[in-house]
Amino acid sequence: MTKQGEILLDKVTRKFGNLTAVNAVDQVIEGGSYCCMIGPSGCGKSTLLRMIAGHEVPSSGRILIGGRDVTRVRTGERGTALMFQNYALFPHLNLTDNVAFPLKIHGLSAAERREKAREMLGRVQLSHLADRMPSQLSGGQQQRVALARALITNPQVLLLDEPLSALDEFLRLRMRVELKRLQNDLGITFIHVTHTQPEAIALADKVIVMDHGIIEQAAHPKEIYDHPHSPYVARFMGGQNVVAGQVEAVAGDSALLRGAEGGRFRLPLRAPAKQGAEMRFSVRRDKISLSPGETAGENALAGRVTNVEYQGTFVKVELATAQREEFVVYLSDRLFFARPFDFGDALVASWAPEDVCQLIGGNNSAGDALAH
């Protein structure tokens, strides 16, 4: 059974000369869900979005929307609408005619399409500016016009290409709320490309983390946060430290690791592990406690404070440890100021084994870890 607005990507590949921008991506995006695609620039997320919109044709593979194969269907006839990054409002048309443009293409009479466009402008609270030109609007207003123009044809799927990146911080947070509410009201599929982690986590029912043209992990944001698939996902999504060690012993579904500095880490296994193999796990930065000291026991790392940043509700403490990777601890402000630390202090950071997650994917993401 395929639901309206469901998107199925079947081995979708897009090559530009020698460069593979999107590499055999398989994915199902549920109809009516809010999906965020995230990754560094050049990871293939925008190309994937443009292929769903029909502005790019896959080199191979199929794209199905609502059960219909639209791989080669013209853009504008596949039930999608794309909201462009810089909105791409027509500079020669006023707001009403901008919003009415898709209806004009679909052959509606001038009176009919203007009435519908005004109605849609009302929905985004811009009725009073219906006769203005796009250049006379603020960024936030332009964004709402672009949204109205995209929604006027009642698409099954709304595609948003970094819709909030051109706005200032304050407006971005407000529009974020509006987008979520709009998606709730309309019940259609939203696919939102972003490179801002908090945006993806706050909005999405499903986050698709991409790198090098492949999907590293696709899951609910809580799952991505609690159980990152690979070191790349843990590092990119933030809020985690990645710690490496060698498997010393495996006992049932837990393993004992030995760090380069000689420390021992115990962690539950979610994938089989071999003795002697290298393994990485993530530790939530907000679930680590700090105490003065030079030597670390089990599930702990010793280090010196290299940076302290006050963040309002918490304090970010950076440690230099024997691990060759940054190690950051988020302490609640109350805890920190009860016993503050300073640059150069020798500390031991410790955590509970249940707050770590074995990282299954390879350390360097390069197409080796396909998560489903």
Add this chain to the structure above:
Amino acid sequence: METKSKSLSFWLLTAFFVLFVLFLYSPMIAVFILSFQGPTGGMTFPLRGLSLHWFTDLFTSSRYGDLGGAFQRSILLSLLAMLVTVVVSFFAGLGFRRRFWGSGALFYLAIIALVMPGILTGLGIGTIFQTLGLRTNWLVSGLGAHLSWTLPFGLLIMFAVLNRFNGAWEEAARDAGARPVQVLGMVTLPIVFPGLIAVALFGLTLSYDEYPRSLLTVGTRNTLPIHVANLTANVTTPALYAIGTLTTFLSLIVIAGAFGTISLAARKRR
């Protein structure tokens, strides 16, 4: 309060500017005034009365040759050159937005006509026509010679215009379901329209007063610039100035028309 006397550089630049303006406009103004010379006046100041004598003389006397015919040919030729320049520059400009095989070479080939001395271009065209056994004609070889001059300009203007054109506008139109012809007619063309007016204006004026490329390519029937140049050799009356005044007015009307079209298009957008 900054009421100090202006600096030296201010006065130097002002003097330079005044000189520039004088140089630009005083010949035109002199020609304008002298065209109203009295019937007994000559080609230089002072004025001997004011009259429209030399204007009526232009239209009634036979000593100016086929002035009306030359004028008609020049108008028709420049309109044709304008039309071709606008159409070709528009599509060539759109084409050059994408890199294609040989696009760099093609661009330089088109631009090189600007560097070539016009008289040589004309000579070359004339020679080739003769070699091929064709007769030079203002509508054929003449038009070709003019296009070698107006097209590169039109293309360069289109590049500047399209530089500020956001390709996402066309994508947004396609996303709304527009077919290529609809994208062109409903988005691309209206947005670059003011730029096309500029191309048209350039095409028209460059062709209308083109002399060196025309000289050896228009054949037996002259265009206005050639005809006027010939007249200067044997006519020594202020009638020449009357021609200048008339064509200047024509140019002003054309420019006013162009600006009018642009602002009309802008008002339609409101």
